[in-house]
Amino acid sequence: MSAANVISILSSKKARTMTQTSQTADEWADLLEAVARRQDTKAFEALFKHFAPLIKAFALSSGLHSQGDHLPEELVQDVMLAIWRKSASYDRRKAAPSTWIFTIARNQRIDMLRRLNKYRADVSADAIWDLESDTELFGEIRQSRIQDKVKAGLYELPVDQRQVMAKVFLEDKSHQEVADEMKLPLGTVKSRVRLAMKKMKLSLEALDL
Amino acid sequence: MSQWHPQPDQLVEFAAGTCHTGMSVAISVHLHYCPQCRAALSELESTSAVLFEQQAAVPVKDSAFDQLMQRIQQEPATKPEPTPVLSNRFPKALATLLPASLDELDWRQPMKNLRVSHLMTDESGMIIGLHHMKAGGRVPNHYHRGEEISVVLEGGFSDQLGSYGAGDFIMRTPSDTHSPRADAHEDCLMLSVVAAPVKLTGALGWLLNPFLKP
Structure with a gap:
């Protein structure tokens, strides 16, 4: 699929x-x-x-x-x-x-x-x-909350970000392989994932030291 | 808590299971020391789970469930993997690669202050090994032909770019040169994942190509 x-x-x-x-x-x-x-x-x-x-x-x-x-x-x-x-x-x-x-x-x-x-x-x-x-403990509460945010947020994402998310998270492809397949620069693929995470108000970018 | 972390996109690939074994082991070891990255991983896995649940379902064969129940009844339960001897001292991903004692490893000592041991080479050619620096010992300036990841296990060291302690995840690209020095009071043990043998820049460089065959 x-x-x-x-x-x-x-x-x-x-x-x-x-x-x-x-x-x-x-x-x-x-x-x-x-x-x-x-x-x-x-x-x-x-x-x-x-x-x-x-x-x-x-x-x-x-x-x-x-x-x-x-x-x-x-x-x-x-x-x-x-x-x-x-x-x-x-x-x-x-x-x-x-x-x-x-x-x-x-x-x-x-x-x-x-x-x-x-x-x-x-x-x-x-x-x-x-x-x-x-x-x-209580990781489940955090995970459920995150899942709710993601469920709500996914529908609001632009198509290009959703598409990259599905490929990177499910299709067993590295960022580089997704970039090659979609004929996009590597940096674009990475930034689409980061933007998507940010839009869903996930805190991954806090790690960007 | 650890001060140096994998990049977010490296954590994304770890969560999706798409990075090579060397990188996965290094990140797994770092996670052991870093609650902050564990929380980020949990977010990424939760995100994956939502995408997973929202896929278009593909029907399985009609007989699939019966087949599975048969297998459950007939197949003996697999024995749990034995707990590695050193799992009290090191994170599981690393401990499974280690013998009962570090002394049993094939250590090479290319120089007075540094000992190196090769654990495995992964499917992408990354070499997973241990580096051991004597307390206060300095390693000559060198650069790398490929990327090098170090995760501090015990003790600490510093170089031109910072100082590092247990759990710190340090990544060097081919353009970086550095000459690490172990902390004065304690030996430093590190997990090392390198793409290719290091090449030394100094006059005595040939002495210290730990992964080149003599």
Whole structure:
């Protein structure tokens, strides 16, 4: 799936309605806890129904299918299996459910790409992008607040910024690769991301020392 | 708290998982020491999660869920990765690359004040290693053919551009030359990620090409 698809979804009215009627973060967290505590397959199936098609879209957006038709479905399996096995380490006070699931999908994709490229990894993605390292309580409240800001802010962004955001954050492309693909200077890609973050009132620019 | 940080766009690539392993390890080590960058990362991951959830869903195969449940029942749970011996002393991303003791590493001593050890070469050719400077020791002026990232692990050092302590993330580009000196009271241990062997500018430069084969 291309960024253009993502964009069309982001801007469509339907997407807004979908967001409003979709389950809340609290409900996803309840389901994850049910899986962790009781190996609740009904709860797991509900999570699967919502997240599996998103994981597949994520796999397609990063071009996994070009290395093998079966790979997007395989990534879905790997990520959902990891969610099942790691559910006990999910802590709703620390992370919003969708952020937690995104980080698992990202880590599994990194490990899969390394296997495909026959790169012997001395260090697993989970060791580098350590899911359990951030011990900050109330991270979930902060993450939910950020997610709300981003949801509201994305619709207000100019198309060029939204497009770059989708490519840089989801499509497994570095800034340089996005610049090459869009025939833009590297600095333009970086500044569009920064501008977008700023418009969504995220504090990333505070780090710009 | 750390005073020197990765650039925002480097954190963006880390959050998206698109930077090379050397850079990822360096940023991961820095994050261990830096609550400010951890907060920024959490923002970026939350942003990614929103974009992720707003993708156009692509249906999976009808049999996918049953297949997964079968796999869950049949496949033995993978054993958790063993906790690296040095994980009390170093951040996890680095500790997994280390043996039980730093003495077991193959240290080379190109000069009296500096010892270097090679840990791995990543998929982009970046060399991940440890640098150890003797307390008060100065390394001759040198520049780099490619980018060099250093993250201070223990002790501290200073050069023409500043002074650095635990967790500081220092990036040098090919145009920078510097001659770092370790703090007087304590040895300095650093994670080093370099694109290519360093080239020395001084007369004794040939003595100190730590990553060039002798």
